[in-house]
Amino acid sequence: MYYYGLAVIRRVSPVGSKKVFHMPRDASTDKPLVELVNVAKIYPPDIVALEDVSLRIYKGEIFFLTGMSGAGKTTLIKLICRLETPTRGLIEVAGRDLSRISPAGIQRMRQKIGIAYQDFRLLEKQTVLQNIAMAMEVTYASTKAIHARVDELLALLNLSDKRDKLTGELSRGEQQRVALARAAANGPSLLLADEPTGNLDPAATELVINLFRHLNEKNGSTIVVATHDKSIYAETEHRVMDLRKGHLSAHPNRAPRQIELFEA
Amino acid sequence: MHFLAYIVRQTGKNLRQTWGTQVMTLLTVTLSVLLFAFFFLIYTNMLRASARLGDDLRLIVYLDQEIPEQKRPEIEKKIRDFGPVEKIIFVSRTEAFSRLSAQLDKEKDVLNDLGPDFLPPSIEVYPLKNLQDLTKISQFSDFLLTLPHAAKVQSGSDWLRRFGDFTNLLQVVVLLSGVLLIISMTFIISYTLRLTVVSRQGELEILRLLGATSAYIRLPLLLEGMLQGFLGSSLGLGALYLLYQWIASRFSGPGFLNLFDFAFFPPELTAAILLASVVLCTGGSLFSIRRFIRI
Ligand SMILES: Nc1ncnc2c1ncn2[C@@H]1O[C@H](COP(=O)(O)OP(=O)(O)OP(=O)(O)O)[C@@H](O)[C@H]1O
Numbered sequence: 411m412y413y414y415g416l417a418v419i420r421r422v423s424p425v426g427s428k429k430v431f432h433m434p435r436d437a438s439t440d441k442p443l444v445e446l447v448n449v450a451k452i453y454p455p456d457i458v459a460l461e462d463v464s465l466r467i468y469k470g471e472i473f474f475l476t477g478m479s480g481a482g483k484t485t486l487i488k489l490i491c492r493l494e495t496p497t498r499g500l501i502e503v504a505g506r507d508l509s510r511i512s513p514a515g516i517q518r519m520r521q522k523i524g525i526a527y528q529d530f531r532l533l534e535k536q537t538v539l540q541n542i543a544m545a546m547e548v549t550y551a552s553t554k555a556i557h558a559r560v561d562e563l564l565a566l567l568n569l570s571d572k573r574d575k576l577t578g579e580l581s582r583g584e585q586q587r588v589a590l591a592r593a594a595a596n597g598p599s600l601l602l603a604d605e606p607t608g609n610l611d612p613a614a615t616e617l618v619i620n621l622f623r624h625l626n627e628k629n630g631s632t633i634v635v636a637t638h639d640k641s642i643y644a645e646t647e648h649r650v651m652d653l654r655k656g657h658l659s660a661h662p663n664r665a666p667r668q669i670e671l672f673e674a
Numbered sequence: 675m676h677f678l679a680y681i682v683r684q685t686g687k688n689l690r691q692t693w694g695t696q697v698m699t700l701l702t703v704t705l706s707v708l709l710f711a712f713f714f715l716i717y718t719n720m721l722r723a724s725a726r727l728g729d730d731l732r733l734i735v736y737l738d739q740e741i742p743e744q745k746r747p748e749i750e751k752k753i754r755d756f757g758p759v760e761k762i763i764f765v766s767r768t769e770a771f772s773r774l775s776a777q778l779d780k781e782k783d784v785l786n787d788l789g790p791d792f793l794p795p796s797i798e799v800y801p802l803k804n805l806q807d808l809t810k811i812s813q814f815s816d817f818l819l820t821l822p823h824a825a826k827v828q829s830g831s832d833w834l835r836r837f838g839d840f841t842n843l844l845q846v847v848v849l850l851s852g853v854l855l856i857i858s859m860t861f862i863i864s865y866t867l868r869l870t871v872v873s874r875q876g877e878l879e880i881l882r883l884l885g886a887t888s889a890y891i892r893l894p895l896l897l898e899g900m901l902q903g904f905l906g907s908s909l910g911l912g913a914l915y916l917l918y919q920w921i922a923s924r925f926s927g928p929g930f931l932n933l934f935d936f937a938f939f940p941p942e943l944t945a946a947i948l949l950a951s952v953v954l955c956t957g958g959s960l961f962s963i964r965r966f967i968r969i
């Protein structure tokens with residue numbers, strides 16, 4: 411069913427557009443960056459979060475994952491960075507089966523994946539700078555590089571004046587952007603953003619979308635966004651898929667419009 | 675190479691975060707080392723002193739009659755069969771008398787009335803000088819009493835034997851304080867590290883999410899233990915050295931300490947104690963890292 415989504419996207423993107431390069435390439439020859447095959451996740455004792463999910467996300471894609479609360483969006487994201495292990499099925503990232511990567515290998519992989527958690531996971535007693543720096547410190551980046559990158563990201567997210575504030579003293583919306591900045595710090599090949607605009611006003615949402623675009627275009631980052639927020643995927647030409655009852659399908663509200671465009 | 679810089683900086687952060695406990699730990703390590711090194715220092719000096727005192731050690735077997743020349747090898751063999759002996763000297767009545775008069779020199783006139791038979795003949799036994807023999811001296815003298823014609827055995831001076839007993843006791847104390855040192859160091863270090871881990875729990879969890887390698891997380895903790903071991907033992911040994919200097923300056927001149935030729939540890943032994951402390955503390959931190967960190 412995801413082939414349907416891919417086909418549509420390739421058709422819709424106008425040839426010559428500056429966004430062409432990050433469209434998924436031919437699915438038959440191109441290795442996906444993330445691949446899930448018949449994945450199920452059942453939390454003990456018998457909470458079925460995902461029942462049978464197959465999905466390919468290609469390098470350079472911006473992929474939107476929607477679904478009601480409790481549909482399993484966070485679970486799917488946690489599976490991709492191996493914070494959870496699937497009950498059934500295969501998950502590959504960059505062509506490697508996650509179940510066969512050593513713990514040390516998983517840690518190295520996480521350095522290249524930026525994750526903005528739904529609950530932020532910030533250290534409230536540390537400053538914005540310190541929180542973002544941590545992500546770069548684990549890759550042994552130089553202090554100079556860290557400061558330059560943090561300043562750049564904070565400027566993009568309109569948080570420059572908060573650099574030396576404790577994150578515990580920030581508003582939810584500010585914390586959310588700090589979490590995003592941390593996820594983006596290493597210029598990750600894959601950015602997983604879980605509900606990145608849940609606490610943001612339209613102006614701040616716009617900043618976040620610009621950050622994604624920036625990462626995607628300048629850095630070639632693949633971006634997965636789990637969201638309820640219609641405003642961020644309503645206008646997109648990227649793939650939007652919906653999680654429902656543990657299964658994944660093309661987003662219902664998007665299908666007619668896409669078909670319409672497809673026919674045009 | 676920013677790797678080392680990070681490890682060192684993180685170690686510094688950890689120390690600052692739990693500095694109260696760190697100071698207590700440092701004191702405990704220092705005191706343990708001081709206590710152990712103090713007893714050990716006395717012990718090594720006692721060993722050296724007893725080796726020197728052993729030079730003068732002899733057992734004198736007084737006889738109720740002279741041993742004829744031809745029987746002497748037989749007795750000498752008996753004694754040598756019992757234990758290691760440096761030398762054996764047979765002293766006849768006349769030899770004993772002439773020795774004494776030589777000692778008395780100008781006052782030897784007092785002996786004139788007594789005649790050359792006044793002193794008993796004897797055998798002087800010089801055991802091999804080491805502490806082991808020193809402590810076996812009573813056994814040795816019991817044996818010597820069973821020799822034919824032996825009337826009495828004078829086993830050196832009594833305090834020499836007590837000295838041997840004391841050295842033995844000290845050996846036990848050194849061992850005990852060594853064990854105490856091992857236990858207190860490993861326990862206190864692993865306890866302190868646990869505290870560091872707990873105080874950083876949230877941070878360690880985030881670091882795991884951010885892809886920190888196990889070296890990134892563990893090495894600062896290991897370094898913390900090493901540092902505690904190094905600083906603690908340096909302070910302990912330093913304090914002991916000051917104490918030694920103080921005692922040496924107060925008791926300088928002829929006296930007890932000069933008799934013993936009291937000396938501080940040689941540099942190699944100092945380094946060995948330092949190294950052992952570092953190894954112990956690193957071991958303690960390794961233990962709690964393996965127990966409390968799951969990454
Ligand atoms: N650790 C867990 N243990 C047990 N059940 C869990 C756990 N995590 C999630 N679940 C359950 O799995 C289901 C999917 O949860 P998940 O957090 O993935 O949903 P979500 O789509 O992210 O929801 P939301 O939009 O509210 O964030 C829910 O029914 C949830 O209760």
Ligand SMILES: [Mg+2]
Pocket residue numbers: 483484485528604605
């Ligand atoms: Mg969620």
